[in-house]
Amino acid sequence: MNQNTGKYIIFIGGIIVVVGIIIYFFSDKLHWFGRLPGDIRYEKGNTRIYFPVVTMILLSLLLNFILYLIKKFF
Known part of the structure:
Protein backbone atom coordinates (compact mmCIF):
# COMPACT_ATOMS: atom_id res chain seq x y z
CA MET A 1 0.00 0.00 0.00
CA TRP A 32 -39.99 8.10 -5.28
CA PHE A 33 -36.53 6.51 -5.50
CA GLY A 34 -37.01 2.82 -6.20
CA ARG A 35 -40.60 3.22 -7.36
CA LEU A 36 -40.11 4.60 -10.82
CA PRO A 37 -42.15 3.51 -13.83
CA GLY A 38 -40.31 0.57 -15.35
CA ASP A 39 -39.29 -0.98 -12.04
CA ILE A 40 -40.68 -4.50 -11.99
CA ARG A 41 -42.73 -5.61 -8.97
CA TYR A 42 -44.36 -8.97 -8.48
CA GLU A 43 -46.45 -9.69 -5.41
CA LYS A 44 -48.54 -12.78 -4.95
CA GLY A 45 -49.36 -14.30 -1.61
CA ASN A 46 -46.22 -14.39 0.52
CA THR A 47 -43.92 -13.90 -2.48
CA ARG A 48 -42.49 -10.50 -3.33
CA ILE A 49 -40.02 -10.01 -6.15
CA TYR A 50 -38.69 -6.59 -7.01
CA PHE A 51 -36.35 -5.61 -9.86
CA PRO A 52 -35.51 -1.87 -9.80
CA VAL A 53 -34.48 -1.75 -13.47
CA VAL A 54 -35.07 1.94 -14.24
CA THR A 55 -33.80 3.07 -10.84
CA MET A 56 -30.50 1.24 -11.37
CA ILE A 57 -30.14 2.64 -14.91
CA LEU A 58 -30.60 6.19 -13.59
CA LEU A 59 -28.20 5.55 -10.72
CA SER A 60 -25.62 4.16 -13.13
CA LEU A 61 -25.92 7.20 -15.40
CA LEU A 62 -25.58 9.56 -12.45
CA LEU A 63 -22.49 7.78 -11.10
CA ASN A 64 -20.90 7.68 -14.55
CA PHE A 65 -21.49 11.42 -14.93
CA ILE A 66 -19.97 12.13 -11.51
CA LEU A 67 -16.91 9.98 -12.31
CA TYR A 68 -16.57 11.75 -15.67
CA LEU A 69 -16.54 15.12 -13.93
CA ILE A 70 -14.00 13.92 -11.37
CA LYS A 71 -11.68 12.61 -14.10
CA LYS A 72 -12.07 15.80 -16.14
CA PHE A 73 -11.23 18.19 -13.31
CA PHE A 74 -8.55 16.08 -11.61
Whole structure:
Protein backbone atom coordinates (compact mmCIF):
# COMPACT_ATOMS: atom_id res chain seq x y z
CA MET A 1 0.00 0.00 0.00
CA ASN A 2 1.10 3.52 -0.67
CA GLN A 3 -0.17 7.02 0.09
CA ASN A 4 -2.43 7.11 -2.97
CA THR A 5 -4.37 4.10 -1.71
CA GLY A 6 -4.97 5.84 1.60
CA LYS A 7 -6.17 8.98 -0.16
CA TYR A 8 -8.62 6.96 -2.25
CA ILE A 9 -9.99 5.20 0.82
CA ILE A 10 -10.48 8.54 2.62
CA PHE A 11 -12.18 10.01 -0.47
CA ILE A 12 -14.56 7.06 -0.81
CA GLY A 13 -15.33 7.23 2.92
CA GLY A 14 -16.16 10.92 2.57
CA ILE A 15 -18.53 10.18 -0.29
CA ILE A 16 -20.26 7.50 1.78
CA VAL A 17 -20.67 9.94 4.68
CA VAL A 18 -22.15 12.63 2.39
CA VAL A 19 -24.59 10.14 0.84
CA GLY A 20 -25.57 8.96 4.32
CA ILE A 21 -26.26 12.53 5.46
CA ILE A 22 -28.36 13.20 2.36
CA ILE A 23 -30.40 10.05 2.93
CA TYR A 24 -30.82 10.82 6.65
CA PHE A 25 -32.04 14.39 6.21
CA PHE A 26 -33.93 14.05 2.92
CA SER A 27 -35.44 10.57 3.19
CA ASP A 28 -38.97 12.01 3.11
CA LYS A 29 -38.15 13.74 -0.20
CA LEU A 30 -36.69 10.57 -1.78
CA HIS A 31 -39.75 8.31 -1.46
CA TRP A 32 -39.99 8.10 -5.28
CA PHE A 33 -36.53 6.51 -5.50
CA GLY A 34 -37.01 2.82 -6.20
CA ARG A 35 -40.60 3.22 -7.36
CA LEU A 36 -40.11 4.60 -10.82
CA PRO A 37 -42.15 3.51 -13.83
CA GLY A 38 -40.31 0.57 -15.35
CA ASP A 39 -39.29 -0.98 -12.04
CA ILE A 40 -40.68 -4.50 -11.99
CA ARG A 41 -42.73 -5.61 -8.97
CA TYR A 42 -44.36 -8.97 -8.48
CA GLU A 43 -46.45 -9.69 -5.41
CA LYS A 44 -48.54 -12.78 -4.95
CA GLY A 45 -49.36 -14.30 -1.61
CA ASN A 46 -46.22 -14.39 0.52
CA THR A 47 -43.92 -13.90 -2.48
CA ARG A 48 -42.49 -10.50 -3.33
CA ILE A 49 -40.02 -10.01 -6.15
CA TYR A 50 -38.69 -6.59 -7.01
CA PHE A 51 -36.35 -5.61 -9.86
CA PRO A 52 -35.51 -1.87 -9.80
CA VAL A 53 -34.48 -1.75 -13.47
CA VAL A 54 -35.07 1.94 -14.24
CA THR A 55 -33.80 3.07 -10.84
CA MET A 56 -30.50 1.24 -11.37
CA ILE A 57 -30.14 2.64 -14.91
CA LEU A 58 -30.60 6.19 -13.59
CA LEU A 59 -28.20 5.55 -10.72
CA SER A 60 -25.62 4.16 -13.13
CA LEU A 61 -25.92 7.20 -15.40
CA LEU A 62 -25.58 9.56 -12.45
CA LEU A 63 -22.49 7.78 -11.10
CA ASN A 64 -20.90 7.68 -14.55
CA PHE A 65 -21.49 11.42 -14.93
CA ILE A 66 -19.97 12.13 -11.51
CA LEU A 67 -16.91 9.98 -12.31
CA TYR A 68 -16.57 11.75 -15.67
CA LEU A 69 -16.54 15.12 -13.93
CA ILE A 70 -14.00 13.92 -11.37
CA LYS A 71 -11.68 12.61 -14.10
CA LYS A 72 -12.07 15.80 -16.14
CA PHE A 73 -11.23 18.19 -13.31
CA PHE A 74 -8.55 16.08 -11.61
